[in-house]
Amino acid sequence: MSHISPVLWEFLTNWLKNSPLFPPEASTIAPYADALYFFLLAITVIGCLLVGGLVIGFSVRYRKERSPEATQIEGSTLLEATWTLIPLGLFLVAFVWGALLYFRIYNPPPNAMQVYVVGKQWMWKAEHPGGQHEIDALHIPTGRPVQVTLISQDVFHSFSIPAFRVKREAIPGRYTTVWFQATKPGTYHLFCTQYCGTQHSGMIGQIIAMKPDDYRAWAASSTSGSSLAQNGERLFASLGCNACHTGSPTSRGPNLAQVYNTRIRLQDGSTAVADEAYLRESILNPSMHIPAGYAPIMPTYQGQISEDGMIDLVEYIKTLHSNNRIQQTLNTTQLSSTQTNGVTPTASGVVKP
Ligand code: HEC
Numbered sequence: 001m002s003h004i005s006p007v008l009w010e011f012l013t014n015w016l017k018n019s020p021l022f023p024p025e026a027s028t029i030a031p032y033a034d035a036l037y038f039f040l041l042a043i044t045v046i047g048c049l050l051v052g053g054l055v056i057g058f059s060v061r062y063r064k065e066r067s068p069e070a071t072q073i074e075g076s077t078l079l080e081a082t083w084t085l086i087p088l089g090l091f092l093v094a095f096v097w098g099a100l101l102y103f104r105i106y107n108p109p110p111n112a113m114q115v116y117v118v119g120k121q122w123m124w125k126a127e128h129p130g131g132q133h134e135i136d137a138l139h140i141p142t143g144r145p146v147q148v149t150l151i152s153q154d155v156f157h158s159f160s161i162p163a164f165r166v167k168r169e170a171i172p173g174r175y176t177t178v179w180f181q182a183t184k185p186g187t188y189h190l191f192c193t194q195y196c197g198t199q200h201s202g203m204i205g206q207i208i209a210m211k212p213d214d215y216r217a218w219a220a221s222s223t224s225g226s227s228l229a230q231n232g233e234r235l236f237a238s239l240g241c242n243a244c245h246t247g248s249p250t251s252r253g254p255n256l257a258q259v260y261n262t263r264i265r266l267q268d269g270s271t272a273v274a275d276e277a278y279l280r281e282s283i284l285n286p287s288m289h290i291p292a293g294y295a296p297i298m299p300t301y302q303g304q305i306s307e308d309g310m311i312d313l314v315e316y317i318k319t320l321h322s323n324n325r326i327q328q329t330l331n332t333t334q335l336s337s338t339q340t341n342g343v344t345p346t347a348s349g350v351v352k353p
């Protein structure tokens with residue numbers, strides 16, 4: 001490695017980055033992912049040249065005419081230690097470097113803007129808390145961390161944005177998340193990178209990264225008129241959830257206000273954190289975790305609520321007097337509440353029989 005001067009290194013990596021082989025580096029994580037990638041690429045190329053060069057060099061140098069008698073060597077501790085310790089060092093560097101990058105990629109900043117994306121054969125449906133819905137497209141502001149919560153409505157899909165160097169599986173029945181921060185305005189590819197049926201190759205879309213002002217203008221002009229939480233509130237009423245979750249101390253179901261992200265004490269003595277997954281499970285499979293002090297009387301809503309509807313409900317429960325993350329939802333909700341005047345959207349999200 002030390003043989004490669006920084007200038008040559010710079011030249012080579014820049015040349016590769018500008019070649020059509022490489023997607024643009026358009027997120028904060030991209031240069032870090034590429035640095036590790038180039039390091040691995042360099043080690044591979046150098047290792048390959050070294051071994052190949054030695055094989056050829058030794059074959060010429062010790063060819064039969066010059067050394068008819070091969071000498072048997074019974075091992076050399078120095079040589080063996082060298083070829084063990086150098087690769088060990090290189091692998092450990094790759095491991096530590098990779099682990100640090102992994103934590104960076106997997107830990108979203110707490111102030112990340114929230115977006116939901118539902119994968120289904122064969123499209124991506126994006127839903128912003130402010131009520132903007134998009135198909136095969138996702139508008140985001142630059143310079144701000146965005147956390148995408150993914151779920152699939154049917155089979156496994158994979159949400160991949162090469163220009164941001166991020167990719168995460170969209171799994172049926174489970175929320176997964178991925179975050180990124182776009183650095184350059186532009187339109188980037190969104191791919192499904194998990195074979196998901198005959199039209200898998202058509203499951204593509206666009207990520208439109210916009211300057212914050214442009215994004216705000218887009219969000220204001222594209223809202224459906226009601227936020228996810230407002231949709232959720234309507235769904236909550238139309239499904240009769242409020243019959244048991246009235247919020248009063250005598251109500252049959254637990255109070256859902258401020259329940260989000262708190263630790264719930266369960267009947268069996270264990271505890272669980274009421275995150276998105278817990279809320280989703282509680283609605284689809286209420287008997288799975290029963291909070292202490294309540295009878296297991298809640299009916300299951302399995303098969304009655306679409307994934308979009310689930311997101312609305314979860315988003316509603318999240319914003320029920322919760323001080324956590326409410327700010328972001330408010331930010332986007334305010335945008336839409338100015339548009340709501342006179343519009344009476346109907347409850348969606350219920351699976352029609
Ligand atoms: C028949 C009364 C009843 C209805 C209707 C009902 N629930 Fe429940 N709910 C309960 C009870 C009782 C519990 C606690 C015991 C359990 O989980 O089974 C509960 C638990 C929950 C929890 C977990 C709360 C916690 O603190 O752990 C959530 C979330 C929830 N319900 C949401 C809903 C939603 C959303 C609906 C409508 C789609 C709904 N419930 C309809 C009675 C009801």
Ligand SMILES: [Cu+2]
Pocket residue numbers: 119122156157158192193194195196200203
């Ligand atoms: Cu797919």
